[in-house]
Structure formats: structure tokens, C-alpha cells
Amino acid sequence: MHRVFLYLSKMANASSSALRAKKIPDNLYELCLTNLVNYLQKSKCGRNVLDGLPDTVRMDVYYKMLQEKRLCILGAELSKLDVFERLMRFAGSQLKLLQCFQAVIEHGSRLSAELAASYLAKTECGCNSRLDLIHLGLRLGGFLNEAGWYADAQRVLLRCRELCQEMPQTTYYKRLTLECCHRLLNTQSAYCCFPAAAETYALALQLLGIPDDVTADLPDGPLAVADTCDKALQTDEEEYIDSDCPGFGADSSWGWSALCTRVCKELSALFFVRCDYSAAYVWALRALRMLTPHTPHKITIEVLRACGKACVVKRRFGAAGLLVRQAVALARAAFGVNHPRYAAALLDLGFYLLNIDSIVHSVAVYEEALCTLRRVFGRSSLHVATAQEDLAYALYVLEYSSGRFYKARDHAERAIRIIENLVPPDHLLLASAKRVKALILEEIALDTPAGQDMTAPTLLEESEALHKAALALSMMAFGEKNVQTAKHYGNLGRLYQSMQKFQDAETMHLKAIAIKEELLGPEDYEVGLSIGHLASLYNYHMNMHCAAEKLYLRSISISLKLFGERYSGLEYDYRGLVHVFTQLKRHDRANHYNRLLQHWQELREQSKAEQQPALGDEQILPLSELHAKFFAPND
Template identity: 85%
Template sequence: MADASSSSRGKKIPDNLYELCLTNIVNYLQKSKCDRNVLRGLPDSILTDVYYKMLQEKTLCILGAELSELDIFERLMRFAGAQLRLLQCFQAVIEHGSKLSSELANSYLAKCDTSARSQDSLIHLGLRLGGFLNEAGWYADAERVLLRCRALCQAQPQTTHYKRLTLECCHRLLNTQSAYCCFPAAAETYSLALQLLGVPDDVTADMPDPPFAVADLEDHADPHDLDDNSRSVRCGSCGGSWSLGSWSMCGLAARVCKEFSALFFVRCDYSAAFAWSMRALKLLTPHTPPKITIEVLRACGKACVVKRRFTAAGGLVRHAVALARRAFGPAHPRYAAALLDLGFYLLNVDSIQHSVAVYSEALSTLRSVFGDSSLHVATAQEDLAYALYVLEYSSGRFYKAKEHAEGAIKIIENLVPPDHLLLASAKRVKALILEEIALDTPAGQQDMSALFPSAPSLLEESEALHRSALALSMMAFGEKNVQTAKHYGNLGRLYQSMQKFQDAEMMHLKAIAIKEELLGPEDYEVGLSIGHLASLYNYHMNMHIAAEKLYLRSISISLKLFGERYSGLEYDYRGLVHVFTQLKRHDRANHYNRLLQHWQDLREQSKAEQQPALGDEQIIPLSELHAKFFGPND
């Protein structure tokens, strides 16, 4: 076909003619308020474009009315090309004031009670809707949908077909319940999933070969799964079609193990999280869809970080970032989620500035999809706030970090109950920032009580936030938990700043005891708490002999885990210089002054050693990945 712009008639067809048509449709619908059933006959691709044009034209009332119809929303969820735009439209309507998430969930529950649709049709609709709401960050509504979906599965004859669908529900429920900190419900879902897998409740994830019965659930497809026009299986998870008998290609077992890992990770049982993530990694095949592979790589990477296996963690998280960028593009929230894990890794290997850049990129991407009223955005803001707090620890420029921490708290408070655990971490980050601002601010300026008698000082506000975070952690986990121990340690540091030294000592000792019991005596978290107690003894309680022993133990842990360039060594070396100066052992003080100078030289060298630039990550062949972790014959 000839180019119209160069035709003899001299008429030029605008490049955006299709866009103009979409705009005219939207304007016509808005002005005429006609029967919108005219849209129902449009193909899915065009219908999606019309709705996205409504978003661009800010006709959000009409868009909300359209998306609130579950039959329409189901069409859009089925259309593979609509996901990112559907997420954007969905969130924009909610920010406009709609309760679209709960409306769709309620419509699904009502349909389950009254619809003449087949049970299989309702189950697959529930899986799609629950999965979408979960990905959009509306976990409470996602859980309602998926619980009803699971009940529908369990109400059917327990054939292989319905057991597999129940396991699919469990997989998605675990994802939702872990993200939303619904731990009692998640424990029930975990137990049911183990039962479906044929694994006893007391299984240990690192046993050589757990007796998974999942192959029986995956490899023998039920005739109900066959498409009407072909002898292929339609996967309710990824939407792809697979040949009969190849359900295992979709990696249901790998996905379930990944969710087990995620559950144990948020509960701070890092050994179990690591073991289940390795099981998920081992179950990946070259046919596993990219989405599932990315999720497993992310879970493995985070687990390796907390287990201090940094070389492995770096390879895994960068692989996940590269795969997510190739599969979904840089504007997709799944790519942003992989970036958050890369930021977490970089923060833990002391590459703070690079971590801040990666977190900033992730936050920008998530905001472009979800706006400013999403738990996903709140999570990214909290992560960025903490990285900025660490980056600016020596400069004292904490106000940008404070802004992000407060932004995260504001979003979370608007979306969850006031006693929800999701608030604990964000409050902790703000409390740490306020404490440092208070220490860098002259006393007369930080204490506003002279002007506002009821106003607390920055340190008092920090204490209230720390105590609130501790209470939320105790309510969710109890005392014997790493998160609870961290909150004790944070209060210990704060009380040291407030010159409540006995209280500070008590909090540090509690933190150390819990961490040692749960993580062992040589863990990084133990080293942190030991260093904080050493600082208290050294600078405020004149217990220099006790401080020396604690500093030496903290240094030993840091060197073993991170090497000579670790940033935390500075405080321990300076602490020992002070200890030996006070003890008038100047030879030992000079020794640690030399070590401190050597550390500073190494840090200067490390500034020239850049982390790989974002975008340079490489995709590793699965065979190579398996060989690294399990050996060629495993």
C-alpha cells in the first residue's frame, strides 16, 4: 500500500488517526451518556485502548463504572496485552475515590452465591481476580476472593483436577497472606498446601527430596482443562497453553515452594526461607514461564542476602532484574519489584549510594503505575528512606529520608487498620531518622515545649514510634523473633541518646539474647547489637574492659562476613581507640588508629570500584545456575 502522505492527491493521513478515533469515542460516551453496551462488541484489544484513553482523558467516572462490571473486568484480565494498562486504570479509578477493589470482590462473592456458571468457570475467575487484586496491592480483597475460590474447589469431588486447583488457590493465598502479614491464616494455608503436596506438617525444607506428590497433580491433566478447539491444556496461572500431560512446565511446585520461602522470610525464619527457596530453584526447568522464574530468583536472592551468601545473592538478584527487564520492560511493576530486591542486596553489601539509585528507580516506576495511594509505593518509599538514612548518616542531611518515611506511613495508615504490622517497619525507619536529626539539632531548637507545651521533643516522638513498632511486632510474632529483637535494639540506642543508660543496657541485652538464640552467636545481627552495647559501655558507663571484649567480638563477626572494607568497622575501631586511650594503653590505641587508617585507605580504593551499572545485568542459563548451587549431577 502506498504511503498516503506521498500520494498524488497530496492528502496526508495523520499518524495518530487511531488515537483520534479513540478520543472521539470517549468524548461521545461522555457527552451523550448513551447506552455503553455499544462498547461490548469491540474486540478486547480495542476495548482496552478505549478504557486507557478514558484514563488519559481523565473521564474516570465513566471508566470506574465500566471497570466495576465484573464481566467486563474478566474480559480485560483474560486479554494478555492489557495487564499493565489495566493496573494503571484500576489504581487511577481508586485514587479518584472509587472502591473498585471491594466492589469487584463483592461482585465475585455474589456471583458465587447466585450464578448459574459452572463451578470450574467460577474457580478460574476467582483465581484471575484474586491474582490481579494481589498484584495491585489490595490484599484484603484478594484474600476474600481467593478464600471463596478455595472453598469452591474443596466443595467439589477431590479428583486430581480439583486438588490441583486447590493447590493453585493455596499458592496465591500464601502470596497474599504473607504480603499482608496474615500469619495465622497463612499457617493454615501452608498446612493445607503441604497436605496437597503429600508432605507431612513437620517436614524440613532442606531434606534431600521431600516426597512431593505434586507431579501427580500436574502431569495428569483433567479433561475439564482442555480448550474447546484443541487438545491442549489452558493454564489458569500463566494463561498459556501446554500440551496434554505437561502441566509441570508451568512450575506449580516451584511456585508453591517459593511462597513457602516468602512466608518464612516475612516471619524472620531465614533458614527455612533459604531452604524452601533453594527447593524452588531446583524445580525450575527451561520451560518455566519467565514470571515464575523471576519470582523464584528473587526469593532465592533475598534469602541468600539474609544468610550472608552475598556472591550468590548478587548473581541471583541481577539475573532476576535482567529477566524482568527483558520479559516485561522497564515500566512494569514486576521489574520494579526486582529492583527493590537489588537495592536490598546493595544496601547489605555496603554499596549504599548505588542502592539509593536503584530504590529511586523502582519508586519512580511504581508511582507511574500505582500513583501515590498504593502499598507497593509505600514499600518502595520506606526502603528508599532507610537507604537514604544510611547514606547520610555521617552528613546529617536526613530531611529527604524523613520525607519518604513519612510518605510511606501516610499511605499505609490510609490503607490498613491502625494496629497493622505493616506500620511497624515504616515507623521504625522514621524513628531512627528523628533520633539522628535530634542529635544533630541544638537542644533549644529540637524541644518545642516552650512554644507548644504539649509538643514532644524529637527524641520523645522517636520513642513513641519505636514503642509502637515494638508493640506491633510483639502482637504479630511474640518476643522470640528477630524483628522484635531489632526493635529492642533500636530502643536501646535511643535510650542511650536520651541518657537513660540502664534502660539502654537492658534493651541491648534483650536484643542480643534473642538474636543469639535464633541466629547463633556469629550472625551479623548479633554483631550489630554487640557493637551497640559496646558503645554504651565505652562512652557512657565507663565499663571499658567489657566494651573492649564486645568490640573485638563485633569486629571478628564483621571481618568474617564482610571483610576489611565493611563500613561498620569504623565505629568499632574508633571505639577501641577510645577504650585504650581511657585505659592509658596507648600502644593499643595506636594499633587501632593504624587499623582505622588502613580501613580508610581501603574505603577510598573501593570508591573507584563501581558496581555494575543498572542495565548491564546478564541472564544466566538455568543449567549454569543449577550447577552453581546443586552441582552438575544433582
């Protein structure tokens, strides 16, 4: 066995190019790893020999444990905080470490909670320097966040923030506190911890020198924040560099410029999940402007993604496509197609494609993202659940006309099961997945022929329970005046229409329209969607054809303005107007909208022949060219 250790050490000391030049057979190295794993499995006293191996070999040993399904011994090794810290420091281990970490948890370990508890205990024992503990907390909290274990990540990062604030408040430690706030914002946004995120947000603004009430009750609040932020971001870089503390130079990923860019990106993400899309958009633009050719790829990709999503909800589709495709191309080039950062960029591309009505391509992109995430995280991760929920909704939209909803239903139910196993029963993350399943069940019930399946009423009742649960979670998190709450009202309105509860349906639709108009303005896509649903209720069920006509025309006007003549939703409005004018005996108008419907069908056939750029064909633009295109006045 000594020869095995000696051989492995020699392999680690040789560069990868040297290994290729010598043509050392891979199977010999793999055989040594297997023998070492077998030896460690049998001899507990021999495990300390791993301490003498270089990081690259040690990670390969652990990965071999994963491949050989030796998950008990792997879990025992990874649960040692000093071992885990060493692996986190090794830049080449991240993807393998994520896979090993998740596999151990799926095997039944509480590795995430154990590591968090070990860190908290270590901060209390007084045996380590505060600075070392802070850096360890930032690394561990960041890793747990990237792995999707947000609750444990938050525990670590909150303690890390306390340690920062207990130190003398020099510029250097304020900067460390801001770094901690950045990572906390990422965790708290993803896990929907909005009260805690509000505290972190206020502290981040304080550290940046921005008043925490700058957005209060001001219609142009986000713009005011951005202008004030500019002054804070123009602080002399040298003021924030401590020569005694490496890793914080101007060109590092923790440099002041990069740190401020990441904070702006996280503020955008926070406002996005809170459905304050105007603020999300402004903070994302601020981060985008701050990118330089020297910004690390990871940060650039995150900023492009955040800004691309904000552009989608602001209906700047040309700009959104430019940014999300650039993010996908950069993630592929920097991390490869098997990395979760590439999958995350794909999810944003799928979101963009879904919103521009390119449904088939959206489904394909979501499917690839899900496959990538499953390869890394297995089948019991919040990251995987999010991808399954996104894919379920895209499949629901794709199969809306065909009625083949069972694949969509399967993905929605898998997403709910994963989330229910990982979060408390009243967690907001369940709301969206339940909403998607409810929509699917409603359509399955409606597509079931009368008398063929006695479960149809049950499906509608189950859909109602899911919609009400999602609404309750949204009300708890956001209150009534929120876009997500309005969407849940609208979904209940459609369901009550299907259940022939027409007065209840009207009440829900009117609530949805009122909230959306107040928050988004009268010409927003979401407003048009709810108006179309109310028009359908008036047209087909309440014999209010004149009122339905006005609503359909308004919905069509919004759709044409935002999406053009090929938009899929126009079909329902055109068909609705044909029915309206047929009922009103105005056959000339009915024929007019029949012709428009036929023209729309021709355009849709043309759209099917048009191809979206294939994955892998995206070109990485120089940042100066990307900025020039994005900030072009006519976009």
C-alpha cells in the same frame, strides 16, 4: 459515530506489523479513540457498543479515558465484573489495566471492594458453573493481589478455595485448590495474615502429600520438608493433566511442575516475612532447582528474587548478587522498564546492595524502583509505600555521617501516611515504616546543636513512641522470640542511650542479643550489630571499658568474617577501641587501632572508585550456567 466503530474494528483486526507496513498514522487512531470517549461520556445508551469491539481496542478506549481524565465513566465501566473479567483474560492489557484500576481508586472509587463483592455475590446466585467461578476467582484474586489490594484479594481467593473444596475431590480439583493456595499464600504473606497463612500452608502441604508437622521441634526441619517435598514433586505429570480443561498442560504456566515451583517459592516468602530465614532459604533452593528452560519468565523471575533475598539474609552474597541481577535482567527483557515486576526486582537488588555496603548504588536503584511504581500505581498504593520505606532507610544509612536526614524523613512519613490510609491502625505493615522514621528522628535530634532548636527533646520522645508502637505490633504478630522483635529491642536500646537512660538501654541491648543469638547463632551479622551497640553504651556512657573491649573485638571478628576489611561498620568499632584504650592508658593499643582505622579509611576511598555494574549491563545467563554457578561448592 458508526464510522468510528468501523475504523476501530478494522484497526484491531490488523496486526501490529501490518499497521506499521501500511503506515497508518497513530494520530488518526488516537483521534478516533478520543471521539469515541467523548461520545460515550455524553450518551449513556451508547456504551453497549463497546461490547462489539475487540479486546485490544476496548482496552485502548479505557486507557484513553484514563489519559483524558474521564475517571467517572472509566470507573463505571471497570466496576462491571463481566467487563473486568474480559480485560483480565486479554494478555496484552495487564499494565494498562493496573494503571486504570489504580487511577479510578485514587479518584475516590472503592473499585477493589466492589469487584470482590460482585464476585462473592455471583458465587451465591447459582447462575454460573462452579468451574467458571473458580477460574474467575483465581484471575480476580491474582489481579487484586498484584495491584496491592490484599484484603479484597484474600476475600475472593478464600471463597474460590471453598468452591474448589465443594467439588468432587478429583486430581483436577485438588490441583485447582493448590493453585488457589499458591495465590492465597502470596496475598497472606504480603499482608502479614499469619494465622490464615498457617492454614493455607497446612492445606498446601496436604495437597502435596507432605506431613504438616514435619518441621515441628526439629532442628533440621526445613531440610526434612524439602526432602519429603521431592517425592511429591516427582509425581507423574500426566496424572495432573485434564484434557477437557485447557490451560493445565505440562508446558503451561499452570502446569504441575510450574505450579509446584510457585508453591515452593510462596512457602519461602511466607517463612521470610516470618523471619524464619533457614526455612525460607531451603524452600527457595527447592524452587530454584525446579526451574527449567521452559519455565515461564514470570515464575523464573519470582523464584530468582525469592532465592536472592534468602541468600542475602544467609550472607551468601556472591550467590545473592548472581540471582538478583539475573532477575532484574530477565524482568527488563520480558516486561520492560515500566512494569511493576521490573520495579519489584529492583527493590530486591537495592536490598542486596544495601546489605553488601554499596549504599550509594542502593539508593539509586531504590529511587528508580519508586519512580516506576509511581508511574503505574500513582501515590496511594502499598507497593509505593514499601518502596518509599526502603528508600528512606537507604538514605538514612547513606547520610548517617552527613546528618542530612530530611529527604529520608520525608519518604518515611509519606510511607506511613499511605499505609495508615490503607490498613487498620494495628496492622504489622506499619511497624517497619514507624521504625525507620524513629531512627531518622533520633539522628536529627542528636545532630541538632544544644540550645539551637527546642524541638530536639520532642523528637526523641516522638522516636520513643514510634519504636514502642513498632515493638508492640511485632510482639502481637510474632511474639518475643523473633528477629524483628529483637531489632525493635535493639532500636529502643540505642534510643535510650541517646536519652541518657543507660540502665534501660543496657536492658534492651541484652534482650536483643539474647534473642538474636538463640535464633541466628553467635556469629550472625545481627548479633554483631547489637554487640557493637552495647559496646558503645559501655564505652561512652557507663565507664565499663574492659567489657566494651571484649564486645568490640567480637563485633569486629563477625564483621571481618562476613564483609571483609572495607565494611563501613568497622569504623565505629575501631573508633570505640581507640577510646577504650585511651581511657585505660594503654596508648600502644590505641595507636594500633588508630592505624587500623587509617587503613580502613584508605580502603573505603578505594571502594568509592570501584563501580557496581550499571543497570542495564546485566547479562542473562542460560539456566544451566546459572545453576552451575549457584550450586558451586565454594560459593
